[in-house]
Amino acid sequence: MASNAASAPIGALPEWDLSDLYPAPDSAELAADITRAGADAKAFRAAYEGKLAGLSGDGLAEALASYERLQDLLGRIMSYGQLVHSRAMSDETIGRFYQTMQEQVTEITSDLIFFTLELNRIEEADMAAKLAAPALARYAPWIADTRAFRPHQLSDEVERLLHDKSVAGRSAWVRLYDETTAALRFPLGDEKLTMAEVLHRMSDRDGAVRQAAAMSLGQVLGDNARLFALVTNTLAKDKEIEDRWRGFPRPISARNLSNFVEDEVVDALLAAARESYPRLTHRYYALKAKWFGVEKLDHWDRNAPLPGDDDRVIPWAEARDTVLGAYAHFSPELAAIGRRFFDAAWIDAPVKPGKASGAFAHPTVPSAHPYLLLNYQGKTRDVMTLAHELGHGVHQILAAGQGPLLADTPLTLAETASVFGEMLTFRAMLRAETDPARRKIMLATKVEDMLNTAIRQVAMCEFERRLHDRRREGELTAKEIGLLWRETQTESLGPAIRLGQGYEWYWAYIPHFIHTPFYVYAYAFGDCLVNSLYSVYQGAEEGFAEKYLDMLRAGGSKRHGELLAPFGLDAADPAFWRRGLSVIEGMIDELERLE
Template identity: 70%
Template structure:
């Protein structure tokens, strides 16, 4: 699955930081089973169209407003009293929100069809225009960070209006030690659209244009990946080989993109004085390096007890000593995996949400009652799935590629969790609604768990329950083990890149090393699998994003255990946590549940849930 739960930076749409969890079931073509009427989103709540007068007027209005804002406040913040400073932040927030609305619209249109040249031109033009307008705003946070603590504290104490923005000011000032001069920051800001953003676009459009000849058809990347979970082993084997070959045919381009962006990040980290390649991401997630290192170490230590053990079991279920990589996500031999129509999927997910909290289900229902979800597969459409919050004055949108498999239902539950979280956090306003990635995965993974438990509880057939439990374990391994392996891959690549460019062959060697270590001796690979790193868009759009999945899964496992043990009041506390948006840190948000992510034992609690599921499978006939 893919998801994004964070508000994009101005001028750069990351509505899918294209954060795909690879090798999971994605979309199929329209020649499959009858899924009912699949909804497509209606983006007119943002703007009527790419050439609409409303969009043009907003851009012109914000161009004037940003210039006026600069003239009004540049070099003057220190002399403002508390109330005047609060008024300045409100003006900044308004401009930022309108520009974010523009880029949300442009990005969603683009993700709907990345191969249409007219749309691609519109998206690029919107990025360039918004980037140019927002250049006039760059000074604001830089100047805020030059204020002395005692000066800012005095302003906060003197103004209730300003005190409301204290969490935002706190987070802005996290980066004080890492900001550069105003001139350099403006230069980097203006060059972004022809730098990292351009390489992102090259990757996206290349992936969207690739075709994979499988079963006599020319398939998209999403459709090819879907064949890795086909019931027919011959189809899976062919898909595995074709994906490796097609990516291999383009591997020099993907190696160039990866090397260029890794070097770009190294230069940025050096100038900004980040001590490690992961430090900037951790700081933006409001989580300490030590907490992330403890998570990664705990998961890696658990590889033998989790993934190694499970895939050895799965190989035996297939009557083999080893499991070929193209069979890793294969349905179990007795798994019929019937097709689930869209209306049934909707009712399953909303029913699971409703049993936990009617209020949560009511929020989720709004996505289905309105045209806020884009479900069908289309040529050129972004693969996987994501939730994009747009701006609080509108509403989030969800993109999925719905095929009707159980995993697609779980993906819908996941993205809907993001959506309701984004609505609840939106009550904090544009600047305060942004949730760090580590906590942004909480609602999505919790929504998956609610849906899984609901499906499991209604199943009485022991064989079917075993299949469902195995499917859930595979999803959890994809979320925790696989993502930490990806995180390890990135760390190795970015560290080694500092010594010079990595060849495609070397990138493949690092990939194979982390895959062998994480998946275990039961998995069997061939040369084609060496190229599988190259289609994973996390690495391109958002370096080191991936550990947020593992963070969220382990957090939710611990959170769900508290829920099962609690009698009353949990749902209310849970909704309050989601409604906090970015106003509180993870320590403050988890304290009401008696949880502390800085405690090394915390991660073991989450991993023990997965271990318990594997134990249960191992003890079944």
């Protein structure tokens, strides 16, 4: 446990213990596993390259089991490198260690590329015959997902070249972005703040502090905008080239396929969300401006604490008990799994220089366990973030039984447990609050969080779409990217938000644009899905929790249609998205009635 004297009301904050993966970056255990992985990969290639089509179903199942063990070992190695780096991105020694891990794992996995390429070349009738073997049938969902990419597969030589060059191409640009943002410092008075700290100050009770933080954020991002624009342009062009070679019709198509969701379903979600702008964001921010006694809110007031909000610091112990209590009210089993993260040092919560900003849940591998990274500073939103990331972690624990190849959940479903965990926590906090004024503030805060999760993420996706479309015509300047950002965010936020100087650079701090293009719509997918799911839960008989846990246990073994069917939900129906968005609209209706 690590305590922060400057944040005494928060209490002692946990730091994770990565020794469940490896004792240290220079440990003999890590070195031995890298050597073993390299030898096993070469042996695997020698045993199976050029032979998959001739294997029986049982023989292919044996090959897949060996491949799966290798993936678990390599995943453990790479997860450790990523987690070590995420806490010390400004440390040159750690950066070198992480790069070395990437290069070594890339070299090892070059011996494994043949496997999925050959698997995809097996004719449908032959594969169907092989899948009659029970041992292979277990892997049928993973095989189907892998073979979904058959139309976009390139020659073995090109696939190997793309793989080998990634460490000096895309991965290197992502590392440059991460280390640059981690090293940035934002002046505020006599302080020099990290990214996480300056973003935190933008929800300070003092409007002058919020404005100063917003100006500092914009100034520093603007000072580095040429570098961020270069990274963005390079990665967008890299994606355009690969998409063109693979035959993807639109920039978002590759992400949709990797999420195993149809283009039409995503289009319906995005269209429904954009169509809802006037009823949701425009209406809510006009209401918030009224509460602040102004016609328009400056952009630094968008997430400001509401008038009357005591904005108290929530100690870590209270945040833990609140989240676990909410989980337990829904399912004791869910809470018991969640408690393991606190008891076993699987969470890293303090804000530190050089640490990755934001929050994440890293699944590592099924033979180990997930880790959560937070930047906890005692706000109500930090409690919601804990509930969100713990939802991811519990989901990853439950899905681990599927094994390394089937545990991973598509991004569209990966946000289900996290957003559901937030909703459980919010409802628990609302039930415990008896003061009407305070309940109104809590309801408004939840509406803001839902707008940030659903509508703002759709606006970000629209920014990405326009950015990638424009990049196909030529490189964009930092100013042009900023104009696209302003344009899409103005459409989303509406006339009650004034976007001031410096806001045009805010696109640069969103890591999803760099790490995983078009990731962001998964938040809207998850939020709308959970809103619909929660409405079913509210009217459900006994047994909902068990069905919900079974859905999480499925991991990546089922598509969204199969997972939602037991709840009577269908994401292919446009009404599904309108139903999810109507939950937010209903909350805004309630806030207007309270006026």
